[in-house]
Amino acid sequence: MNETDEGVTRWRRVADRIRSAIAEGTMGERLPPETELAETYGVNRHTVRRAIQSLSAEGLLRAERGRGTFVNAAPPRLAYPIGPRTRFSENVSAQGRRPGGRLIRADTMRADGALAQLLDCAPGAMLHRLETLSVANGVPLSIATSHFSVERFPGIVRAYAETGSVTEALRLEGVADYRRRETRITAERVHRLDAEHLASAPDAIVLVSLAVDVDLDGRPVQAIRARFPADRMELVLRP
Amino acid sequence: MNETDEGVTRWRRVADRIRSAIAEGTMGERLPPETELAETYGVNRHTVRRAIQSLSAEGLLRAERGRGTFVNAAPPRLAYPIGPRTRFSENVSAQGRRPGGRLIRADTMRADGALAQLLDCAPGAMLHRLETLSVANGVPLSIATSHFSVERFPGIVRAYAETGSVTEALRLEGVADYRRRETRITAERVHRLDAEHLASAPDAIVLVSLAVDVDLDGRPVQAIRARFPADRMELVLRP
DNA sequence: ACGAATTTGTGCGTATGTATT
């Protein structure tokens, strides 16, 4: 190893050299095997593995058991417009993709304090919980968990199952139209079950959007917690 | 180790048991040392470390060299409103925090294709690049890199240095007012230098906001790429 | 002030498992 960057741990130096080699294009699409990298950099294979682990966490590399370690091509992110009239199917089809959705789970739960405040209902009130996976061109784009008041929308689950659309289901339940009142966005590591549905790496990052839709009278209709894989999606806001 | 969850790797089982112990409250604020955990779970210390690494990545734990491994208390996130008139100092002071900013770097660069399109200038045009760190109550909240056309705003850096405010600096350069035209939001792992400035863990997650401000005639004024630590901030949109 | 004990971080060697070629 080079002695110029004294004070930096070996695996970090290895990671930097691999990153540079990729940036210069001297690495190619596929990395040499770990044993070979260990030899060329003069370190133990574990040290190479620690470096590769770090670069994989950044999204630069992708290690596949039995096959090799590959350089990730950075695909362009799909834009997801957010506004007062955000609707998933319209968003995706506008970009020439074939939208699709699948109901993952439907059950009931009791509102905790935060949900009760968002939905303007009593804490402990029964809520329908709908979990849906959105897909475009076969690529999972989001998991959304929607919460509806059971008292106000008793048949929402059946209506959604029949129509496949929240907009249509709400219309059947007497909500002519709705709009977005507030969206809160943060990010976190993907949860394990979400990672499976989203076909993401177990340590991938998701954008988390917590939104409230209200009817034309301003009454809360649904609270939605959507998770978007951050390496495939970006949220776009236009005032 | 328990033999009921056959087929799952040991470090994952250890991680699950630690997570459960924390959830049940039987773990306390500080974890036992790695050697002790290894003994109680009947695995090697490396296996415990792999589990702790995973839980740290989730944000549940925090390992401090020489001190121990601690359970992270989840602090409430600070809300950052985004809208057509987003201004940092107004945002933060509205929440009873004392805002502050610091200029990290100021230099020039050439516009790549993406920046040129955002700023409506020629690719390769010279741009001022201003990197600023925003702090509230001593806690770093964001790093923002602003790009301005050198041709149009030759004195923007000096003006910013004197006034400490982009709004004021732009006024000195002849821009009476500006508004947000577009904001694109995604998320990624924090870069190393950003992590130092933001006082984040090296594997923390940042929300990345790429925004364009335009003057009253609709001409692009600045392109901003801001990074927010996702464990401390959430972006809030109200139509 | 200083050294010993404690605790996490890094690194190497070895062995074995598992998926792919």
Place this chain on the structure above:
DNA sequence: TAATACATACGCACAAATTCG
């Protein structure tokens, strides 16, 4: 089947940071 390549796991040693007597 055999060879290859990444994944997991153990053991040992030492480094670096902190704590405490």
